[in-house]
Amino acid sequence: MKNKFYKQSIFFSVIFLLTTLSAFSIQLTPRITNYKINADLNTETKIITGQMTLSWRNPSGDTVSTLQFHMYLNAFKNTESTFVKESGGQLRGKKIDDDDSISWGWIDIVKMEAEQGFDLTRNMSFIHPDDDNVNDRTVLEVALNKPVLPNETITLNIEFVSKLPKIFARTGFSNNYFLVAQWFPKIGVYEPAGMRFAKKGGWNCHQFHGHSEFYANFSNYEVDITVPETFVVGSVGSLVNKIYNLDGLVTLKYIATNVVDFAWTASPIFEVVEDNWNDVEIMVYLQPEHAYLADRHIESVKAALSYFDEHLGKYPYSTITIVDPPISGAGSGGMEYPTFITAGSFWGLPAGLRMIEMVTIHEFGHNYFMGLLASNEFEEAWLDEGFNTYFEGRIMDDAYGKNRSFIDFGKFYFGDRVFQRLGYTGMSNPKIAEVFRYAWEYPHGGYSSLSYNKTATWLATLEGLVGIETMDEIMQTYFERWKFKHPCANDFIEIVNEIVPKNLGNKYGENMNWFFDEVLYGSNVCDYKLAAISNKSVKPPLGILDDIIERPDTTAEGEKLYDSKVIIHRLGEVIMPVEILIHFDNGDEVLELWDGKSRTKEFSYERTEKIEWAKVDPNEKITIDINWLNNGKTLKPETKVAWKYMVNFLYYLQNFLQTLIFFA
Amino acid sequence: MKIIKAYKSGLKTSLNSLQLITIGYLFLLIPAFFIALAYWSSFKSAIGNFMSPGNLLNGFDYSAFKELMRFEGEKISAVTSQGFLLVIFYVFVALFISGGIIFSLNNKNSKSNLLSVLTGGSRFFWRFLKLNFYSLVVHLIIMAIIYLPFAILVISSFESAATEKSTFFLFLPFGIFHLIVMLYLFTINNYAKFALVHNNSPKVLSSLWTAAKFVTRKFFNTYSLALLLLIAPIIFLLGYFKISGFLEMNSGLMILVVFLVQQIYIWLRMACKVWFLSGQFEYYLMNNRED
Ligand SMILES: [Zn+2]
Numbered sequence: 001m002k003n004k005f006y007k008q009s010i011f012f013s014v015i016f017l018l019t020t021l022s023a024f025s026i027q028l029t030p031r032i033t034n035y036k037i038n039a040d041l042n043t044e045t046k047i048i049t050g051q052m053t054l055s056w057r058n059p060s061g062d063t064v065s066t067l068q069f070h071m072y073l074n075a076f077k078n079t080e081s082t083f084v085k086e087s088g089g090q091l092r093g094k095k096i097d098d099d100d101s102i103s104w105g106w107i108d109i110v111k112m113e114a115e116q117g118f119d120l121t122r123n124m125s126f127i128h129p130d131d132d133n134v135n136d137r138t139v140l141e142v143a144l145n146k147p148v149l150p151n152e153t154i155t156l157n158i159e160f161v162s163k164l165p166k167i168f169a170r171t172g173f174s175n176n177y178f179l180v181a182q183w184f185p186k187i188g189v190y191e192p193a194g195m196r197f198a199k200k201g202g203w204n205c206h207q208f209h210g211h212s213e214f215y216a217n218f219s220n221y222e223v224d225i226t227v228p229e230t231f232v233v234g235s236v237g238s239l240v241n242k243i244y245n246l247d248g249l250v251t252l253k254y255i256a257t258n259v260v261d262f263a264w265t266a267s268p269i270f271e272v273v274e275d276n277w278n279d280v281e282i283m284v285y286l287q288p289e290h291a292y293l294a295d296r297h298i299e300s301v302k303a304a305l306s307y308f309d310e311h312l313g314k315y316p317y318s319t320i321t322i323v324d325p326p327i328s329g330a331g332s333g334g335m336e337y338p339t340f341i342t343a344g345s346f347w348g349l350p351a352g353l354r355m356i357e358m359v360t361i362h363e364f365g366h367n368y369f370m371g372l373l374a375s376n377e378f379e380e381a382w383l384d385e386g387f388n389t390y391f392e393g394r395i396m397d398d399a400y401g402k403n404r405s406f407i408d409f410g411k412f413y414f415g416d417r418v419f420q421r422l423g424y425t426g427m428s429n430p431k432i433a434e435v436f437r438y439a440w441e442y443p444h445g446g447y448s449s450l451s452y453n454k455t456a457t458w459l460a461t462l463e464g465l466v467g468i469e470t471m472d473e474i475m476q477t478y479f480e481r482w483k484f485k486h487p488c489a490n491d492f493i494e495i496v497n498e499i500v501p502k503n504l505g506n507k508y509g510e511n512m513n514w515f516f517d518e519v520l521y522g523s524n525v526c527d528y529k530l531a532a533i534s535n536k537s538v539k540p541p542l543g544i545l546d547d548i549i550e551r552p553d554t555t556a557e558g559e560k561l562y563d564s565k566v567i568i569h570r571l572g573e574v575i576m577p578v579e580i581l582i583h584f585d586n587g588d589e590v591l592e593l594w595d596g597k598s599r600t601k602e603f604s605y606e607r608t609e610k611i612e613w614a615k616v617d618p619n620e621k622i623t624i625d626i627n628w629l630n631n632g633k634t635l636k637p638e639t640k641v642a643w644k645y646m647v648n649f650l651y652y653l654q655n656f657l658q659t660l661i662f663f664a
Numbered sequence: 665m666k667i668i669k670a671y672k673s674g675l676k677t678s679l680n681s682l683q684l685i686t687i688g689y690l691f692l693l694i695p696a697f698f699i700a701l702a703y704w705s706s707f708k709s710a711i712g713n714f715m716s717p718g719n720l721l722n723g724f725d726y727s728a729f730k731e732l733m734r735f736e737g738e739k740i741s742a743v744t745s746q747g748f749l750l751v752i753f754y755v756f757v758a759l760f761i762s763g764g765i766i767f768s769l770n771n772k773n774s775k776s777n778l779l780s781v782l783t784g785g786s787r788f789f790w791r792f793l794k795l796n797f798y799s800l801v802v803h804l805i806i807m808a809i810i811y812l813p814f815a816i817l818v819i820s821s822f823e824s825a826a827t828e829k830s831t832f833f834l835f836l837p838f839g840i841f842h843l844i845v846m847l848y849l850f851t852i853n854n855y856a857k858f859a860l861v862h863n864n865s866p867k868v869l870s871s872l873w874t875a876a877k878f879v880t881r882k883f884f885n886t887y888s889l890a891l892l893l894l895i896a897p898i899i900f901l902l903g904y905f906k907i908s909g910f911l912e913m914n915s916g917l918m919i920l921v922v923f924l925v926q927q928i929y930i931w932l933r934m935a936c937k938v939w940f941l942s943g944q945f946e947y948y949l950m951n952n953r954e955d
Contacts, residue, residue: 289829327828347829403723410909414726422730613715629731632715641720642711644913646704651926653696653747657754658933661688663850664758664796 031258032057033187033219040226040249041180041266046102046173048162050184057153060192060201065147067154068127068205069140070216072182075208076105076165076172080135082128086210086440087169105165105172109140109185113157118145120156130207130378130440138208140185160185167329170213171263174329176231181263181337182213189217189376189486196376196488206378211447212439214260214370214377214384218484221256227266234272234285234321235264236340258316258484259338260374265323273298277305280315286324289347293356297322297343300357303399304364308391311472312368313479320367322360334359336366352408354400358416361399362392372483380489381439381447382520386455393417393456417460417623423453425626430454434523436489457623458519462496464621465515465577470503489520508577519624524573528596528616529630530580532567535610559608566614566633568594568601572626581618584609591618612636666950667889674893674943677769681938684768687781688934691761693927695750703743710736722914756789759796762941763788766861769942784861791860794868799853806845814838851890852879854941858948878951886947893943897936904929 036053058064075083112120123143128136148154162183165172171181188205191198198204204215225233229250237256244250256262270285273294284297301322305315323342325333333344341363345356369388370377377384396405396416404413424430432446435454442450463471477495478487497511508515518524538553538561553561566582580592586609594601605611613634617625625631678685710732711717717732719725733740767784817834818826856868856875865871879886904925913919 287827289827328826347827348832407726411724413724418727422727426730426734615715627731627735628727629714629716629735633713634715634718635713637711637713637715638718638721639708639711640916640919641717642704642708643916643919644721645707646700647913647919647923647926649703649744649747650696650700651930653699653750654692654926654930655933656751657692657696657758658930658937660751660754660758661692661761661934662937664755664762664792 031220032059032190032217035184035219035221035223035262037184037221037223037262038226039180039184039223041178043176043178043228043231043266046164046178048164048180048183050158050160050162052158052160052184053155054158054185054187055153055155056148056187058148058150058190060190061150062192062201063147063149064190064201065144066203067142067144067156068188068203069142070182070186070188070205070208071107071109071126071138071140072186072208072213073105073107073162073165073171074137075182077137078104078135080133081138081208082131082133082136082440083138083169083208083210085133103166105163106137107160107162107183107185109158109160111157111159112142114145115155120145128207129205130209130438133207136207139188139205158185167325167331169210169331170335171332172329174326174332176269177265177267177326177329179263179265179323179325179329179332179335179342181261181332181335182208184262186216186261189215196486197379204376209378209440211442212377212381215374215379215486216260218258218260218374221254221259221262223254223256223262223264224251225254225264225266226251228268230268231266232268232270232272232285233264233266234270234283234323234340236262236321236337238319256339260371261337263337263340265342275302277302278309279318280305281319282322283319284322284324287326290324290345293324293345293349296345296351296356297324297360300360300399301364303357304361304395307395307398308365308368311394312391312475313372313483315367316372316483317367320364322364334363336363336370338367338371341366350409352410352413354396354406354408354416357400358392358396358406361395362388365391365395368479373479374484374486375488376486377439379438380436382435382451382455383487383489383492385448385451386435387459389420389452389456390459393420393460417456420453420456421460421623424449424457424624430525430626431523434521436520454519454624460623461519461576461621462512462515464619464623465508466500466504470499473503474499489516514575518574518576522574525626526574526576526622526624527570527572527627527630528576528578528622528625529569529571529627530566530614530616530633531569531600533565533611533614533633533635535562535564535635537561538563538606555608561606561608562610564605564607564609564611566603566611568603568616570596570599570601571630574624576622576624578617578622579619580614580616582614583612585612610635666947667885667892670889670947670950671892671943673946674939674941677942677946678935678939681768681942683777684765684781685931685935685938687778688761688765688937689931691757692930692934695754695757696747699743699747699750702746703740706739706743710739712736723912756793759792760785760789762857763792763861765938765941766857766945769938769945770858770861788857788861791866791868792857795853795856795860795872798869798872799849803846803849806849807842810838810842810845847890847894848879848887851886851944852876854944855879855886855948858945862948862952878948882951886944889943889947893936893940896939897933900929900932900936 034055038051040049075081109124112124114120120142124140126137127139127141128134129139164178164180167174167179171179171183188203191204192201193199221237226249227233229244229248233252235254236259237254239252240255241253242250265285269288271288271291273284273286275282275298282298282301284294286294301320308315317339319339321340324345325342327346330344333342335342343356343359343363349355365388366384370384375383393416402415404415406416406419407414427449433443433450435450439447474496477499478492482491493516500508500512540553541551555561568580575596578594578596580594580603582590582592582603584607588609592603613632615632617631716728719728764781764785767788768780771780814835818831852875855878856872859865859871859875907925911918911922913922
């Protein structure tokens with residue numbers, strides 16, 4: 001079903017406005033911030049002229065005399081910003097020359113007025129709380145003429161101009177495609193003493209970094225966007241009104257309640273495909289040549305909606321908008337904003353390569369991990385990326401099959417969770433850093449492997465240890481307690497420590513702190529190895545055996561006895577309780593439990609059967625074990641595998657040679 | 665029509681040349697087999713007593729495969745690089761085999777056998793090497809002529825609203841044109857070889873030039889015949905894909921079945937090569953007799 005927005009009538013919109021406004025009365029928590037923004041986009045100069053009324057309530061018991069704002073478009077102003085420096089200055093792979101001034105982006109506050117018209121413009125200065133880069137202009141501090149008292153609300157009128165950058169990362173324009181994100185002066189989070197890690201009240205307002213950008217108050221947004229009427233617009237929240245101006249421009253009013261950010265998109269060539277999941281309206285904004293891929297976006301977002309609904313909690317918003325960027329604006333793909341995500345596809349993408357599905361599911365998941373559980377991405381990126389990656393893997397495997405959910409090409413296939421685990425275990429140095437650190441402080445490309453993959457993998461290990469039901473209970477409790485709030489590591493750990501002992505008693509000790517010490521705060525690796533299997537005949541007794549009736553080397557029936565052993569080594573520093581499955585040659589199996597603590601462990605049996613194979617962690621619960629190859633040992637290895645690969649190797653080699661002969 | 669006659673007669677010749685085809689096939693099998701055997705033994709030692717590689721028999725297990733390669737892959741990669749060396753070395757062996765086949769086809773009276781392949785291969789090796797070198801140079805020049813405008817178009821359209829679909833369709837005519845030219849050059853190359861062998865001429869460049877004139881003069885016939893001769897290998901290729909899609913190598917018996925299917929396919933490819941050459945050679949002879 002296709003539908004372009006500009007067909008909606010104004011009358012219809014007014015009714016819509018009224019119903020949406022009534023939703024304000026059922027707000028879930030009192031909002032600290034409210035934004036009312038008018039934004040005019042000049043699609044030629046790529047400049048947005050904005051007016052904004054911001055109200056901010058002091059949530060603390062402190063008297064606050066300064067405000068701090070994110071001025072993120074300044075990250076794209078020049079090569080000296082922290083963002084560009086951290087991202088290696090790879091502005092689309094080339095240094096932008098002077099002629100290319102349209103490529104740069106910036107934001108300026110033209111005027112800032114407090115109540116009674118007091119001009120604050122001259123009280124503004126840029127600060128750089130995260131590093132000593134004096135050239136970074138992404139955080140602005142404003143000294144107030146009159147401090148804000150506890151629980152008091154201040155209202156500011158701000159005029160700003162935003163020049164969008166040519167897209168290389170996240171936000172900007174590419175020809176006539178606009179993905180407008182991080183585009184207005186966004187107030188930081190004032191953390192009262194006791195909130196998250198704050199010992200005393202203060203602003204938490206980080207610079208724009210290459211790897212992190214989200215931490216903001218839950219806010220209500222009322223945004224009027226003016227663009228040429230040939231443009232199709234999509235946005236965070238819901239469209240409530242649309243007015244055609246006489247000058248060929250159109251103004252669209254969007255309302256979003258209780259969200260942490262506001263972004264929007266515009267392009268004259270979008271094809272919009274709509275669908276529904278329960279009460280949620282799904283809108284996909286596609287490049288015309290990708291329109292045939294609409295179903296892949298819709299089916300995957302539906303899979304995510306229903307999985308989250310069943311396993312985590314209700315999606316509380318009424319819309320979800322998915323933007324499909326053009327290839328020239330691919331840098332804006334794979335991004336998340338509340339109720340508004342960007343995916344990424346290309347024409348001819350084969351069905352067996354589930355990129356669209358993975359990205360759509362991942363970015364949608366951020367509505368929960370970031371959007372609703374609004375942790376601080378700067379300081380604890382793993383708490384949104386890692387948790388979200390963990391759920392992405394679960395949803396992908398559930399929707400498309402465990403073994404084929406990511407890549408599915410005939411005889412070559414693998415699942416998303418398998419891929420995630422190898423993203424961590426396959427690192428050249430999996431000990432490079434601990435997961436718990438600021439997003440911009442992960443060394444040497446460790447950011448994604450650790451904050452996404454290692455975290456998803458240790459969450460899968462936690463699931464393996466406590467079972468899926470307990471894991472779901474942990475996650476649901478975390479969601480219920482912390483939705484529309486700002487949780488941190490301690491809040492999650494506290495819930496784990498509450499639920500695991502409640503459900504499993506003392507199985508893993510008094511609490512699970514040991515687990516987090518290993519996987520979150522530590523950088524060591526886990527590696528258990530099935531080192532050896534042996535089966536030795538029990539020696540017959542020697543000497544003069546007059547009195548000996550029971551022979552130790554046979555059963556009462558005279559069957560031969562074997563002294564069989566398996567030996568397991570702990571090669572890594574990480575200690576995990578593990579299971580060991582021992583398989584005897586008559587098909588009998590014994591499952592042993594080991595606390596995994598000592599460096600080596602031996603299990604011995606005296607039986608008439610010999611051990612055929614044995615396996616540490618047979619159900620693959622300990623996914624953070626960096627080497628599963630050494631987990632199992634068998635005395636009868638599957639040699640046919642070598643034949644299979646050899647026959648294929650021979651065939652491909654012959655084909656290569658044959659091709660040479662053909663052309664010779 | 666001459667080309668149908670040449671096509672049929674090429675088929676007849678290749679059906680009568682089972683020994684020649686099998687000799688060519690053995691040239692492919694024997695060196696590759698020795699390397700494959702080394703591959704088998706290194707793979708077997710990489711697997712050792714580990715259990716997870718066993719999952720690779722019944723289907724595919726990505727983490728088992730990746731971890732086997734990560735922790736034990738060095739043993740295997742030593743052999744795969746030997747395979748790579750063989751491919752490099754085979755660039756020359758392939759010329760030798762080509763010479764052997766054409767020489768045998770030219771020797772209608774005596775039965776083609778290993779001796780005729782070896783004689784032809786060694787007699788024409790240097791001439792074929794030179795010929796292929798010249799052909800390669802011509803091909804590279806033509807590629808530059810084709811793809812330079814394409815590259816300029818792509819770069820200039822990238823600044824505007826180029827999409828992957830438009831870029832693909834921009835590429836398509838260039839790519840198709842390249843394929844057409846490639847077959848044309850390939851055909852010239854073959855007729856030049858026939859001239860070298862048939863006349864036992866030492867003049868490589870002039871043979872190439874004569875062949876180019878011949879193929880161009882009779883472009884419709886020579887080109888149609890080449891296309892006709894491509895049908896069989898394409899059918900065999902599609903047939904192989906179809907059949908191998910059904911076959912899972914999940915037991916000793918199935919590994920053997922797939923091995924046989926693959927080797928039959930390789931043999932058929934060699935038969936197609938002989939058919940291709942004999943069909944074109946037949947056409948060459950028809951025209952050179954009349955001239
Ligand atoms: Zn993410």
